[in-house]
Structures are given as C-alpha cells and as structure tokens.
Amino acid sequence: YQPDTGPRMRVNQVGYLPYGPKAATLVTTATTAVPWTLNDAEGKVVRSGWTRARGVDPTSGQNVQTLDFSSYRRGGSGYTLTADGATSHPFPISDAAYQALRVDSKTFFYTQRSGTPILDTIAPGYARAAGHVGVAPNQGDTAVPCLPPAVFADNWTCPAGFTRDVTGGWYDAGDHGKYVVNGGIAVAQLLSEYERNRTADDTDRHALRDGTLRVPERGNNVPDILDEARWELDFLLRMQVPDGQPLAGMAYHKISDTTWTGLPLAPAADAKPRALHRPSTAATLNLAAAAAQGARLFKRFDRAFARRLLTAARTAYAAAEANPALYASNADGTGGGAYADSDATDEFYWAAAELYLTTGERAYRADVLGSPLHTMNVFDPDGFYWGSTAALGRLELATVDNELPGRRSVRASVVAAADALVALQSTQAYGQPYAPSDNRWVWGSNSSILNNMVVIGTAYDLTGRSRYSEAVLTAADFLFGRNALNISYVTGYGTVFARNQHSRMYARQLDPRLPHPPAGTVAGGPNSGLQDPLSRVKLAGCVAQFCYMDDINAYSTNEITINWNSSLSWVSSFLADQKNG
Numbered sequence: 001y002q003p004d005t006g007p008r009m010r011v012n013q014v015g016y017l018p019y020g021p022k023a024a025t026l027v028t029t030a031t032t033a034v035p036w037t038l039n040d041a042e043g044k045v046v047r048s049g050w051t052r053a054r055g056v057d058p059t060s061g062q063n064v065q066t067l068d069f070s071s072y073r074r075g076g077s078g079y080t081l082t083a084d085g086a087t088s089h090p091f092p093i094s095d096a097a098y099q100a101l102r103v104d105s106k107t108f109f110y111t112q113r114s115g116t117p118i119l120d121t122i123a124p125g126y127a128r129a130a131g132h133v134g135v136a137p138n139q140g141d142t143a144v145p146c147l148p149p150a151v152f153a154d155n156w157t158c159p160a161g162f163t164r165d166v167t168g169g170w171y172d173a174g175d176h177g178k179y180v181v182n183g184g185i186a187v188a189q190l191l192s193e194y195e196r197n198r199t200a201d202d203t204d205r206h207a208l209r210d211g212t213l214r215v216p217e218r219g220n221n222v223p224d225i226l227d228e229a230r231w232e233l234d235f236l237l238r239m240q241v242p243d244g245q246p247l248a249g250m251a252y253h254k255i256s257d258t259t260w261t262g263l264p265l266a267p268a269a270d271a272k273p274r275a276l277h278r279p280s281t282a283a284t285l286n287l288a289a290a291a292a293q294g295a296r297l298f299k300r301f302d303r304a305f306a307r308r309l310l311t312a313a314r315t316a317y318a319a320a321e322a323n324p325a326l327y328a329s330n331a332d333g334t335g336g337g338a339y340a341d342s343d344a345t346d347e348f349y350w351a352a353a354e355l356y357l358t359t360g361e362r363a364y365r366a367d368v369l370g371s372p373l374h375t376m377n378v379f380d381p382d383g384f385y386w387g388s389t390a391a392l393g394r395l396e397l398a399t400v401d402n403e404l405p406g407r408r409s410v411r412a413s414v415v416a417a418a419d420a421l422v423a424l425q426s427t428q429a430y431g432q433p434y435a436p437s438d439n440r441w442v443w444g445s446n447s448s449i450l451n452n453m454v455v456i457g458t459a460y461d462l463t464g465r466s467r468y469s470e471a472v473l474t475a476a477d478f479l480f481g482r483n484a485l486n487i488s489y490v491t492g493y494g495t496v497f498a499r500n501q502h503s504r505m506y507a508r509q510l511d512p513r514l515p516h517p518p519a520g521t522v523a524g525g526p527n528s529g530l531q532d533p534l535s536r537v538k539l540a541g542c543v544a545q546f547c548y549m550d551d552i553n554a555y556s557t558n559e560i561t562i563n564w565n566s567s568l569s570w571v572s573s574f575l576a577d578q579k580n581g
C-alpha cells in the first residue's frame with residue numbers, strides 16, 4: 001500500500017496566523033540546506049531563505065529539512081512554499097484561520113447525540129431519526145436490562161426484571177455504545193473549555209456566550225457549550241445505580257449492544273439487544289469528577305440541576321470509596337469497547353480535585369493532598385486519556401481558583417510538563433509535541449498530541465509566555481497537514497483531509513447516500529499497533545506516522561470519538577483566541 005502523499009513540501013493547509021510562528025517541512029534527498037521561496041497567489045516571490053537539514057526523521061523514516069518564515073506577516077490566501085522542485089499545497093495567512101473550527105469541532109457533539117432527532121436546520125446534511133428511544137426496531141435505551149452476570153467473575157447481578165432508562169448522551173464513537181469513562185472525560189473537557197474562558201486572561205470569552213454554536217438550545221440564556229455538555233451530564237446521571245440496588249451510587253461502566261453492529265447502520269435502525277454492564281470504580285469516579293465540575297459551572301444558570309449534579313458526585317465518590325477496586329475487564333469487549341482499567345488512583349485524584357474545587361470541603365482537600373499522585377509528575381509525554389486522568393485533576397487545580405496549600409508547586413508542575421513537551425517538540429522535524437520513546441504511536445495518537453497541546457496551552461494561560469502559545473500553534477501545523485502523509489486529520493479543513501473515518505453514521509465510503517463526517521471531526525491518527533484487520537494487512541511494516549489510512553475499515557487508525565473531538569474543541573478554542581499571534 002503506497003499512500004499518495006502529494007507535494008514534498010509540507011505546510012499547515014488550514015493556514016498560519018499573521019503574527020504566529022510559521023514553519024514547514026520538506027521531504028528531500030538533499031542532505032545540506034537548499035533555498036526556499038514563499039510565493040503569493042500570483043506566484044510572486046515574497047520571501048526567501050535557506051532550509052535547515054534535519055537528517056532522517058524517526059517518526060517517518062524520511063530524510064527531511066525544515067524552514068521558518070515566521071517573519072513574513074502579511075495576510076492573504078493562496079500562498080505556496082517552494083524548494084527543491086516541490087511546491088506545497090496553497091495556504092492562507094489569516095487571523096481567521098481557526099474561527100470556524102472552534103464552532104465545527106462542537107457541532108460534532110450535536111450530531112453524535114443519542115435519543116433525539118438530529119435536525120437538518122442545525123446540522124445541514126446530517127438529519128436523522130432519534131436513536132435508541134424505544135421505537136422499533138430499537139430495543140433500547142428506555143428500558144435496558146443488565147448484562148447476564150456470567151460474563152463477570154464476581155457475583156454482580158440485577159434483580160429479575162430490572163431495567164433502566166439510559167436514553168440520551170452522545171454515541172461514543174463510530175459505534176453505538178455509550179461509555180461512562182469516556183463520556184466523563186469528554187464532557188469535562190468541554191466544561192474546562194468553558195471555564196478557561198472565565199479564568200484565563202487571553203480569551204475572547206466566546207464559550208461564555210449563548211447563540212454561538214449550532215445547538216437546539218440556542219437562545220435559552222445558557223452558554224451553548226454548557227447546553228451541549230448538559231446533554232451528556234443528563235445521561236451520566238442516568239447511568240448512576242439507583243438507591244436500593246446493589247452497588248447503589250456507582251456508575252454502570254457502559255451501555256452497548258451485546259454484539260457488534262455492522263456498518264453502515266443508523267442509530268434508529270439498530271435492532272440488537274443492549275445491556276448495562278457491571279459498575280466500575282473508574283466510571284463512578286469519572287461521573288463524580290464531571291458532575292462535580294458541572295455543579296460548579298451550572299450553579300449560575302440552573303441551581304436545581306447544579307444541586308442534582310453535586311449530590312450525584314458526592315454519592316458516586318462515596319460509593320467508589322466503598323468499592324475502590326471494581327475494575328472493568330478487557331474480556332468485556334464484545335459489542336462495545338472494553339475501556340478496561342486496573343488502577344483507579346488517578347480517577348480518585350481527579351474526582352477529589354473537582355469535588356474540592358466545587359465545595360472547598362476539608363475531606364476532599366485531604367484526599368487531594370493525600371493522593372500519592374499529588375506530588376508526582378502526572379504528565380505522561382504520551383498524553384492523558386480515559387485510562388489516565390490524573391492530569392485532568394492537576395490542570396484543574398492549577399487553573400481554577402482555590403486555596404490548596406502548595407498551590408504554587410501545583411502550577412509549577414504544569415509549566416514544567418509544558419517545558420518538557422516544548423523541548424520534545426523542538427527535536428521533531430514535523431513539529432508535533434509527541435514522540436514515544438519506542439517510536440510506537442498509540443491508538444488515538446492525534447488525541448495524545450491534542451492533549452499535550454492542552455498542557456502547553458495551560459502553561460500559556462498560567463504564565464502568559466508566548467513560547468507556549470507559539471508551541472501550540474506549531475503543533476497545530478502537524479494536525480492540519482505538516483506531516484509525513486501530507487494530510488489534514490480534521491474533516492473539511494485543508495486541501496487534503498481525512499473523510500472516511502470509521503463510523504456507522506457517516507459511512508459515505510460504503511454508501512454514497514450517507515455523508516462524510518461533519519466538518520471539524522478529527523481522526524484518531526497513526527497507530528503503530530495496527531489493531532484492525534485492514535490496517536494489519538495494508539500497513540504491515542509501517543513506520544509510526546505511516547501507520548494510518550483514511551479508510552472506514554481501518555478503525556484502529558481512523559475512528560472518530562467524543563474524547564478526541566473534545567480535545568480538538570479545547571485546542572481549537574485556544575487557537576481561535578490567538579488572533580494577534
């Protein structure tokens with residue numbers, strides 16, 4: 001399999017900011033510097049210089065050179081870069097480069113909504129019937145039974161005839177499952193984006209406004225991003241085990257079909273039985289963390305809802321303390337993702353942090369301070385994700401006002417992590433702040449990159465130092481085309497972009513009547529693990545960045561998920577705020 005990687009000059013196809021950093025990467029056989037030119041739309045040379053030889057880049061196996069044209073600041077469209085006989089895709093230089101993405105990256109959540117019809121007036125081209133509202137052929141999610149307990153080694157069971165209404169929420173990804181650990185981190189990231197708009201200096205407060213996004217709740221005097229978040233929070237509340245049931249207060253780990261549904265398949269056409277899965281400590285704490293954060297932020301808009309959230313968060317946290325090691329199993333991955341985890345220390349830390357930030361109570365503060373993670377570096381350079389959530393707690397403790405003793409070192413730990421990432425980034429010829437030491441990129445590597453950008457962006461918010469905002473902008477170049485495959489990983493953005501991501505709804509590749517994913521959808525990205533049958537065959541022997549293909553069946557490299565788009569959402573908001581460089 002030989003991907004068409006287009007011109008050897010690699011740029012950010014979405015564009016550069018007039019006052020931002022501007023770098024590009026050239027794939028070449030030349031081992032010493034070569035001259036480059038920047039050309040305007042008429043082909044006139046407007047700037048020139050010499051490249052810097054970088055040798056063989058391990059993440060691609062290519063011999064590459066880089067160039068920097070940051071000093072050129074005139075806005076316009078149709079610019080190209082030329083060197084060594086290669087001319088890049090055209091790109092703009094514009095303050096507006098990321099404005100639309102900030103909105104599009106969130107429309108994704110609307111079209112992923114379960115339990116409600118998707119309206120063409122809100123998402124043109126994406127209208128569909130409500131999924132899983134108890135209308136045939138659907139069997140859920142209004143009365144979902146528990147999975148037969150035989151799947152688990154322990155004795156968890158539900159009383160005969162027990163069912164639960166778990167309608168709503170977002171479909172997790174390209175499948176029809178809804179998973180609490182992943183829903184928790186995704187909604188938390190949207191909430192953090194909102195909260196950042198209140199706490200950070202350098203934002204235009206976009207997330208604080210009503211009427212900014214494509215959501216049906218527009219005009220209800222609640223910021224639209226909170227409306228979208230509430231869709232998931234309401235679902236998370238339904239996933240809490242009710243009083244009187246075994247493990248009351250815990251959260252069911254997930255609800256999904258009992259066997260995998262095929263592709264393509266609209267949510268409303270899913271005829272398979274669905275089931276609740278045994279509660280887990282991790283799901284319970286993710287619910288506690290997200291609900292505690294939601295309680296803090298919804299207080300000014302809906303006090304009753306905020307109270308419900310806080311009660312749910314407290315109850316969940318207490319239930320997790322009583323059941324601290326009830327883990328989801330890797331064996332439970334039929335019909336839905338396993339999302340298995342065998343350590344909840346990080347989830348405890350994150351949940352305690354949110355409960356402390358919301359309530360200020362001593363018990364939660366003591367749990368934050370007493371966590372073994374509190375004094376550790378929780379920032380893995382491979383990025384945080386659903387299985388490793390301590391960084392979310394640390395970022396919150398650093399940015400949300402609080403009186404935690406030792407707060408300075410909390411903030412310093414974020415800046416130190418960002419410094420390490422910026423240092424790593426500077427060694428990378430493609431400019432991504434991600435380079436696993438074994439050169440094996442993980443499932444969802446684009447979200448590793450995006451979440452590392454969140455850490456660096458937070459350091460900018462804490463310090464105001466432009467080296468951090470510039471590092472985030474440079475990292476964005478990678479996602480939008482300055483990479484080994486010369487592809488923008490975000491649908492609808494750039495000249496050549498991912499559009500055949502694994503999804504049962506947006507399966508245009510399989511059925512021309514269906515749409516591609518909506519603009520603003522990020523693909524999982526290169527995955528050295530080749531964990532699906534197609535990639536295993538087509539990408540055998542691939543080097544890191546080449547372990548990706550834009551094919552709907554390559555689900556381990558090319559899926560869509562709420563937790564990856566939530567990272568994109570936070571980052572796109574940060575990028576859109578950097579209008580002046």
Ligand code: 9MR
Binds near residue numbers: 561
């Ligand atoms: O995002 C998940 C990734 O971190 C795991 O390595 C992978 C394998 O367990 O699963 C990913 O999550 C998928 C889930 O299992 C099923 N729905 C789609 C998710 C995204 O690919």
